[in-house]
Amino acid sequence: MLPDSDYKKLTAPESIALVGVTSRTGRGSNSPLEVLIKRGYQGRIYPVNPKGGEILGHRVYPSLSDVPEVPDLAVICAPRDAVVELFGQCADKGVKIVIITAQGFFDGDEEGILMQQELLNLAAKNSIRILGPNTLGIVNNYYNFCTSFIDYINPIKPIGITCQTGTFYVGASQLCTGTGILVDSGNTTDISVSDVIGHLARDPRLKVIDIHLESLHDGIKFMEAAKDAVPLKPVIIYKTGSSPAGSLAASSHTGSLSGDDRVFAAAFQQCGLLRVADIEEMADLNKAFCTFSGIRGNRIGIISISGGAGVMAVDACVRFGLEIADPTRATLEQLSPLFPKWAHCDNPMDIWPVAIFHGYQNCLRRFLEAYLQDPQIDAVICMTGSFLTTDEDFLDVTDLIREIAGKYPDKPVVVSSCGNNYPYYEEELEKDNTVVYYFSLERAARALAALYKYHHLIKNKKDWSAALSLHPGQREAAVRLLAGKTGNLSQADALTLLKAYGIPVARWGRAKNIDEAAALAAGIGYPVTMKILSPDIIHKTDVGGVRLNIENTRQLEKAFAAMHTEIEHKQPGARLDGVIIQEYLPEGIELLLGCKRDPAFGPVLVFGAGGVFTEILNDVSLRIPPLSREEIKAMIEETRVSKILAGARGTKAVDMELLINCLVNLSELMLANPAITEMDLNPLIANRDRVAALDARVILG
């Protein structure tokens, strides 16, 4: 997080230098000076341009050195080829916060990358913090402050935005008709979302934070910042570049690494971020969080102008995990006399049979009031009819909905409508911030689900991480084993390493020839499994290098011979180092436990269904360690295979504590040994009494 004073200098400076500002003004001039003046910025402005003179009544300084004070903030507005020199002026002047607007650095060519590196070196030497390059900078609507060179309409709304593209500045009004404070970090060379969201979360004027993220350098720093912000305020995140093709476009755009989307998904979930799929969902959630300060539960009352639309509303609620409320008997007894005798009085409430006799407005008033008073209803979705007909404007219910909803501020009322009311309805309903309108019932339900998720599942979530707790000897064992090695660790070393870290391994041993193998098998006890040992063979099963369920010495001898013949045939010339003999564990569930090192987040733990069909089942969950045991349990329960672990038809429940131990130990192994870039245990066999890895792959960087 930026120090308070730096954040203030960045977003609400008392003085600003516009270094390299254009001397043009007016239509199409792209002058940030003009924008600042129009916005009514009250701080001191110092335009800097070698030509000197005056622009719009402001004296222009030929060089930053001529400026009579050290400004809080400098914005370098020149094209990229002038940037390094102007940045040098900033350093000489002693400016500590610099925004760089120009494109063409990490987002550009080889030369741009070198220039950005030069800026970073200069910044480090002079303790300067950089926002950008390739950014429109800051909007602070509470301070009449904006560093952009185009002046978009952007009214005050209690939304804090951090983004990596100017699109969000330009589009802020679309995200919820405005913003409070916006920080565009562009290429994110230095100042990033992680430096800023803590401040946004503590700004009492803001109700919600939006993050747009293309890429991350430091995932752990990001997660810490997010975990700090989420209990204070809902944080919505729109991650782009999430498709393989999009991520390619992202890496050429911002010049930094884009990671595997699944890792991001795990990180966002662990931090309690509300991830959205597109800009429209972001705008929808913004509206809900700006309007409603909470929601008591997820039991939804539905009041509909039509039975058919009531069915749609139920579908939408179920789709987003909301419950269809059961109104109290008192509510139903109060309302049912209004209906004709043949009609159903229940939630979802189709009020048309009442409205046609008692008038739509009267009827909606009674039902809405009754629903909002009902202790078994937490929020209301109201599906209204169209009223913009040729003469049926008496159907307009916008005023009455606002009036009634305003009396029950702790119960969200969201409205959707069928008919040509849009956008009139939206504007009318939302004008005093008591009610929210959505074009479709699905969007209405999605927004309520996000409110519920934030206030009940995320906001007060206990910390999910746990401290590292290495046992004595573990670190030494690893150091000894890994010393000087690279690439694939041998099977034997891998199993030894696991054991040192307390991860159970099926009994095993190495044998150079059939005699050693027979002795070993006798010691371990039949049945056994035999696997070929070879630095050249990666997928042993594919070449016949694995023999299961060997029951006695005779079978062992036959299998040994057959295996060698098959490998000779399928991979001639492979170097063979003997075999591994391992106890055969016929009963149990095959699992995959793994870990990979992500460039942004470090170790990422993977759990899921194992065995030869791992890729096809694609049944895994991810987390970023260290993790609490509760979080590991949640991780396991996300997978389909967890239902089998709990004891599905004919199988016995697996000892969950043993399994959690394995994942804890695996995390610690990865965290304590940076040399390991990737490892997986596949399969790890789990049954009622026991958990044991049969095979392990450990890759060193």
Add this chain to the structure above:
Amino acid sequence: MLPDSDYKKLTAPESIALVGVTSRTGRGSNSPLEVLIKRGYQGRIYPVNPKGGEILGHRVYPSLSDVPEVPDLAVICAPRDAVVELFGQCADKGVKIVIITAQGFFDGDEEGILMQQELLNLAAKNSIRILGPNTLGIVNNYYNFCTSFIDYINPIKPIGITCQTGTFYVGASQLCTGTGILVDSGNTTDISVSDVIGHLARDPRLKVIDIHLESLHDGIKFMEAAKDAVPLKPVIIYKTGSSPAGSLAASSHTGSLSGDDRVFAAAFQQCGLLRVADIEEMADLNKAFCTFSGIRGNRIGIISISGGAGVMAVDACVRFGLEIADPTRATLEQLSPLFPKWAHCDNPMDIWPVAIFHGYQNCLRRFLEAYLQDPQIDAVICMTGSFLTTDEDFLDVTDLIREIAGKYPDKPVVVSSCGNNYPYYEEELEKDNTVVYYFSLERAARALAALYKYHHLIKNKKDWSAALSLHPGQREAAVRLLAGKTGNLSQADALTLLKAYGIPVARWGRAKNIDEAAALAAGIGYPVTMKILSPDIIHKTDVGGVRLNIENTRQLEKAFAAMHTEIEHKQPGARLDGVIIQEYLPEGIELLLGCKRDPAFGPVLVFGAGGVFTEILNDVSLRIPPLSREEIKAMIEETRVSKILAGARGTKAVDMELLINCLVNLSELMLANPAITEMDLNPLIANRDRVAALDARVILG
């Protein structure tokens, strides 16, 4: 499908009787007569009301018998208690098409259900076709015709709509600012979507058909009607009541059966319907199909005002299965000199570095034209900037986009924008029907994907069904086996039945005691499997009633004893009829083949991953037979397990023809034997040479 003359009487009658019409007029009167007059209907109108007199200049007839001709269509506008009597008047008069508006029939109470049944009996006796009850009836904007009692604004648009709720009449303007012809079938007692869509598909004025469906009585009739319509016109379907809770609401609403959503999904897919998740998606697709007559392929060119938005557009395209176009070398050579030297010239095209120097309008014109001329680009997504700023209105590009897009009518151009241009942008861009605007890039990509899907994957799809081809003897074998039986068929009968229908079964036999079992096993050949035979034990595995891989007589004897002890312990008192001895097939993939009889669609074929974890893997695909071999192949390929069948790591590819044969035969077994309500083969073992069912459950109704 309705006969032409009936369809004409329903949607474009030359004369209409409004039976039981209100004598009130004006604000809130709910008079369909007033609506008809306002719409400018040119046919002959006969108001019928016992009070007689005159309404709005029209003579009122005290009874339908007083009307001077047999009207093409009668609309019964009275409340439900008067309906049966007035329907009798229609029958006496000889009216053949009747619309019933009132609610409270199948959608109401017991009395309502009886009344609806009475109407159906009367209709059958007098050859009358009914639309409704519980319907607003018909809108035919090409004929100034509307039977609703409220006059909503509903401009002419080339969209045909059939629905089961008045919501779509009220909301038609929301679905794409209007409609051409709309048929609301309400409770759908008689005339249904299946009677109507063939006519809509053949109406040259309509470009797209929308179906809203809550429930279906005759799934096969529906599928035939849909398969007839789809090659003529895109058909969009919004199925509501798809959640279990929603389906409950649906069945109380329309008083008819709502089926399993997966069956509907299979049926829609087989017919080539474009299923949407909500009303907004329906509106989005309507716009695309009303504007674009086709699309050449799915290679998308992206022109964006910002790099960040370009990344979002790529994500959106990938999410909906579109390809990111590779522009030709000529296109790139033409455009790249416009960029500063550091910038990338490639698709997605971030034109900001060009626009800032050459002007946004100039630049967009050149890029859009170049993209639309490029033979490697099939459609363009254009992400524009906001222009509604304080003084930057020169950024408005709506005219130029329409102008250029208009020159290339075979290449869809869809626009999204960031900034506060909405809804101005939408209206401006769409006003001459050359371009479509969407609020988000995801919606833009989704619409293009639907265009591609319809024109390339659906429209010309060959028929997916196949004729039944029973072999001699099959029917007799089944009749013999099933005669007089109900409930669960015995395991032995089930396997015999399968064999009669050409579905391979692992060699097996019944044994009453251990001596018979041993003799049988010797005949079949070890290894064998032994399973308990008992009418009381459903899940044999759960009580230890299945023993696999028995290798010799000694093991058989031990297993026989152990099995009986375990069953005695776990299910004491279960009746035991001996055991089944079956050849043990250790190698191969466990599959599930099944069939269930759906109330609307009849037999539904199920294929997927089998074994004890079937439910957990939840890896199945469904189809409605009879099916062509191609369709069965597609069905298999939808599952994850199909990747294993094709030969994943260490396994051999399964003989697909043998598997397809099984599914063909299973379909025929179900189609030819209506007594079977449900059956499954689980597991069916498939390997390279062989397919064989090990276990079968057959349930008779």
